[in-house]
Amino acid sequence: MNESAKKYNNYKAFKLSVAPMMDWTDRHCRFFHRQLSRNALLYTEMVVADAVIQGARERLLGFSPEEHPVTLQLGGSDPKKLAEAARIGEGFGYDEINLNVGCPSDRVQSGTFGACLMKTPELVAECVAAMRQAVTIPVTVKCRIGVDEQDPEAALDALADGVFAAGVEVLWVHARKAWLEGLSPKENRDIPPLDYGRVYRLKAKNQSRFIGINGGIQTLDETAKHLENVDGVMLGRAAYHTPGILADADAVVYGEAAREFDYAGLIDTMAAYAARHIEQGGRLGHVTRHMVGLFHGQPGARRFRQILSTDATRPGAGPEVLYSAFAAVEQERASRAA
Template sequence: MLRTQLPDVGSTSLVRSAARLSVAPMMDWTDRHCRYFHRLMTRRAMLYTEMVTSAAIVHGPKARLLDYSGEEHPVALQLGGSEPAELAQAVRIARDWGYDEINLNVGCPSDRVQSGCFGAVLMKEPQLVADCVAAMIDESPVPITVKCRIGVDDQVPEQVLPAFLETVSQAGVDHFIIHARKAWLQGLSPKENREIPPLDYPLVLEMKRAFPHLTIAINGGITSLEQADGLLEQGLDGVMIGRAAYHEPGNTLIGADGLWGDGPGRDAFAVVEAMRSYIGRHLEQGGRLHQVTRHMLGLFHGRPGARGWRRVLSEGASRPGAGLELIDAALAELQPQPATS
């Protein structure tokens, strides 16, 4: 396990500040390589692990599931589960890894999540969620947060969401990330559940007005820093960006620290340069190039030569022996930006 000695690691103030912008937990995407890459573009935003089930942590390979690079802070662990005792045990195990926040998934609509009775189906059982987070809080030295939907299936969001927030907050959670869509547990695929149910930003804004003491962040359909800033200006405490941060990380995360009033930080070319030593270490440890570079394909999205950058990495990074020279070949595809006067 790797930890840093940041003075605010795991503090409530750090978590609340970092909530201003966060990158959503995304299965098969936000692994430790992705998070390290994203951290090079934003010092401030909260990064989330892929969802890990409490059962996997209790019974599975703990180091493989929980290890990360200390440079990733601030970073949150997202758990999936519905057994209070098991979730508490998973939190107790994870304490040694020094995550800044532990988040309970009450929003994922996938079939495999439903079959385990966790994720979005828990929107139907707010008291069970309250019992889960209470057990987690008892074992956690860092904030416990909840990521949820506005409702599921035939629920009326205007009724169920405030009741859900009231019940769960009474158990001790004061920080919610709300995906501003319903989840349809039958009839829609997980992909469709991220796109088809209509967004209801006004309802999430109303929840902040109704629960001013809670930290409320919004997720769903947010594709730019300008859009994020506009939602913050309306009174929300945070914005979580998902697919846009993954597919267009340069456009979405470079400059993101401006939401805290900081300077722009690295440009895309400097990010690639900063990734070299990380990739080199990964290769020396027996890793494959594509395990890291698959997360970097969209870095130059919209720039001349971006297609060539993606093609070189996509075609070559999975080949045996592929190394840092492929990064140079991919960079050579990018056309210099015209000088500005």
């Protein structure tokens, strides 16, 4: 068992995580986020069990050791396939396997998994039981509070009771319903009203379980307030679009000594990482697209974003573009300080 897995055994350590987000939280994004926070738990994008079993595993599952602790999120509804995919994921070195019971996309609906599984809590319990039998690392679940016309009180309790009975100790809850009919995946992230109280009530009934909350949380101050009622907070779009907030997370959430973040060191690390990726046949933009919001709200943020959005996407672009973008930030800071 690696050191991160040993640490993971203390679930309470994971007060903050960055949500699995399709097309966003790839390995480059996770490497970047890890440079900002040493402690936050990072998640992959959802990977369908069939793809893990039959697809290009290194491309789908490969990650850098620096990303630990990191969770593989799986999608599927066949217990045997999910168990096999979980076993493969453990072999790649992931610290945790998470089952997606919350994604409302058309693709997920056609495969009768993701948020659709809220309607079949017995099947979810069967899936996680099979996954737990296949691996030695933790198996967790991320869900919604309900779907369509379900009563969130009954639906969430049924899902939670089933997975807890199957041996799951950690449940992350996106505090919205998912509407499988009538709303797009994008609309499902905004339109259904947030009901944080429903997640709090679930925690009150399950004091010995780890209950984490997700959905619409924008700041570390909000995170701290939620942590008065639940065990963990999962940041999604806020962490992606304004990743600089993760630079304060270790101090604000985990109680480490406050420090002035070393942005110059971060740029050096990311430039070296990008150079390695380019040497292996990748492009600078694969890495820098996740970094455009780094200086959101700070002097020079607009110019930094412009340079990465244009120059970094050009053929042959190299790490010097990242240094150029950071130089623009430093220049703006200096001019304002003068």
